[in-house]
Structures are given as C-alpha cells and as structure tokens.
Amino acid sequence: MKKIVLKEKEKNHILCLIAIVVGVIFLFPLYWIVISSLKTDVEIFALTPTFIPHNITFSAYTEQLIGPNNILNSFSNSLLIATISMVLSILLAVPAAYGLARFPMRTTKIFIMLFLVTQMLPVTLILTPMFLIYKNLGILDTYLAPALSDATISIPFVILILRTYFLSLPKELEDSAKIDGCNTFMAFIKIMLPISYPGLIMAAAFSFLFAWGDLAYALTFISTPEARPMTAGIYNFMGKYGTQWNKIMAYGTLLALPVVAIFVVLQKYIVAGLTNGAVKE
C-alpha cells in the first residue's frame, strides 16, 4: 500500500517537472520581451545572447515615461477607448443575452445565427462603411469611433457566451423572486445579475481586452497622432526609434502589461468563459 502511494507521488513530481519545462519554453517569448526591454542595446546585439542581463537598465522606460514624447498619453488613450467600449458592450449585451436565454422566441435561432455571422466578418470589410458613417456623424478622430467599432465586435461575442451562462442558472430563483413580488425586470436586476457576477466579470474582461488590442479600427478612424492608442501609435514609435530594440520591447511590455495584469487577477473567469462560449455554440 505504502509503495503505491510513493509511486503516485513520484509520478506527480515528474509530471509537475515536465509541466514547468513546457511552461518555461512556451512562455519564453514573454520573458524575452521584458528582459530585452531592460537591456542596453549594446547587450541586445552582443554576439552571445544573455538570458539574464548583465546590466539592468530602466532607461528604455524612463525615456518613454518622462519627457516630451512620452507614451503616457497614448497609454491613457488606449485605456479610455477600451473602457468606453467595455461599458457599451456590457450595457447592451447583458440584457440582450438575458432576453435570448429567458424568453425563447421563434426568432431566437436566427438572432444567434446572425451574431455568429458577425463574428466571421473580416475587419477590413466593415472598415469602409463604418468610416463613412462616422464621417457623417462627425465622430471621426474621436475616441468614440474606435470604441463603438470595438463594441460591435465584443457585443455579439459577449451575448453568445453570456446566453449560455444565463441558461445554466436555475430559473427557480427568478420564479421565487416573482412570487415575492418582483417583476421580471426587478428579478433580473436584484437576483439574476448579482448571482451571475462571474459571467459579467468575464464579459467585461473580454470586451476590454478586445478593444485594448485592436489595431485596425484605431489606425483607420484616428488620424491625429496625439489621440491614437498604443497599438496604432506603434508606427510613429518604430519610425522614431528604428531598431532600438530595447525601447521597442519596453513599448511592447507596456502594451501587454494591463492584459497580463487583468489575466492574472481574473484568470479563472476568463478561462471558464472561453470554454463556455466557444464549445457549446
């Protein structure tokens, strides 16, 4: 009996070890981007690459965070666009998802199909019509233009994953709330929303991250360099610094940082949402 336990333990150790090796290899690019941003350019181009920098320098960051051409401006642009898009998506997608989950109609299937189709639309296909609409609305070159467009991507996605999420919640809760005198709307606000917070967190995280990472919309709809988010500012940046890789890697690190932070904090919601949404539909 004892022997088997020991064997299990050994097996566990070996598997954990392999898992760590796999993880290290797979996540090496992320390590590399951060570590390169802390190296001097001389060290980056050294004949033998150093896996741990000899001289750690934060100059690539300080030059970008302080000084006249700092990237804090584009960083806050990104933040603003992603937040607007997230708020819009949640406000519109949550009631829609709930409606589709709770009130089956003859057209429900068609709606779901339509949302699936919008997931397939290539960005380049919607760019031109959106460009024209925004031009007429006079919101080109404002944060609203990319934020609205980003929301058009995340809304159908969020509806699809949240619908399956709402379906999995017990309907009895809503019914008992109604017996206690709530109407459907109040039952939704007071009972269903609070208990579905994991779904809401995941939806918010997804819509924020979609907008944060978007390049095409920001690039097309915002032409004033000062109003551009980080993704679209990349060209200015690369033009200015050419092959100063430590600066470019620092830029990349700052662009990836919020994503990693959000992911680390909300990991379990995000992974659950990903598996929920994609497989069942």
Add this chain to the structure above:
Amino acid sequence: MQNYIDVFNNPTMMTSIWNTLLFTIGSISIQFVIGFALALFFNLDFTLAKPMRGLLVVAWMIPMTVIALLSKFMLSPSGGIINELLLNLHLIDQPIGWLINNSTALWGVILANSWVGIPFNMILLTTGLSNISKSLYEAAEVDGASSLQKFVYITLPQLRPAILSVVILGFIYTFKVFDLVFVATGGGPVNATELMSTFAYKLSFAQFLFSKGATVANVLFIILFIVSLGYLKLIRKDEVIH
C-alpha cells in the same frame, strides 16, 4: 461585377488567396497538434496541471501588435534569439532573415500566429476531454485495451465535436488575421506574406480604391461563410447544439 473581374485579374489577388490558405492551414495544423498534445498532457492528474494550463492561456490574450513586434525581434537575422539558438544547436550555418526573406517570411508569421493559437486549441480540447465519461475508459480497461486503443477508439471519436469546433473556429479566426501580419511584415517582402485581409486594407486605405478593397474583403467573407455553414451542418448532425 467589374470590380470582381478587376480584382481577380490582379496577380496580387491570387497570391493573397494562396498565402491566406497556406497561412491558415499552416497555423491550424501546428496549433492543433501542439494544442492537442498539451491538452492530453494537462488532462493528466497532477498538482500543477490546472494552474500551469491556465497560465499558458495568457499568450492568447496578448495583443497581436505585441506578438508582431516580438516576432520581428526574435526572428531578426542580427541578434534574433531564434537564429542564435538554431546556430548554437548547429541546425543552421548562418542566420536566416525569417521575416525579410521571400521564402521564409510566411513561415515566420505562421510560427508567430500558431504560438497565439495553441492555448486556444488546448483549452477547448481540454473541455472536450473532461466531458468524456470515465466509465468508458474503465470498461475498456476491463476488456484489456491498450492506451493506444483507448485513444483511438474512445478519445478520438468522443472528442469529434470538440475537434471540429476547434478546427473550424481556428479557421475563422486565422483566415481573417490582419494586425499580426500588417505590423510584422506589412505583407512583404514582395507580397510574400500578403493576405487577403492586408491586401483589402491596402487597396482601401493606402490606394483609396474603396470598392476594390471591399471586393477583396467580400471574397474573404464569402469563403468564411461557406466554411461556417458546413460547420453548422456538421455540428447539428452531432447534436451538440442544445
């Protein structure tokens, strides 16, 4: 209609269709095989299985622009770490200009895109694996089946809907990838990585031929739509839509 005729007479169109197909098939094969292997591995029962698997998903969330910058850096012929590693392992004699070389550029972007796609494949296949009833394996064990037999006769058929989903969703996402290639290579060198999405963007917003750009994007969408219709039909047959 004239737009379609014009666009298809443009030699870049054919190149871009071909590149898009290669890019998609290449990316999907790599990310599916590795993602599947990882899913099987992390499906084993050990302490770090869940946290480690969750950690890998972070790659899927990183903005494509960052991936593009990173692949430019790592695949660079001067000081790029991939070349250095390959040189040290004596797999190559001299550094390869992955993204600036006509013959390797498409491989470079396929590699970068696959890296992003692996966790997505892994997570979805893991869910599929966890839905397979344990009793099937127990029954097979009683019958004296080998691990390979269990894999071929239980895992694969039970996983069919999940595999289908992963491949088709992967196809849809990969087929319209824009930002990665646009930043990493801009479609170059000499159209070597020009995809339908980047081609459409350039026609519309660099040459201001909006109708031609829209035509290319339409062709892209029609292909995606046909594939998805096939997928919905297949999946309905499998009765996984409830």
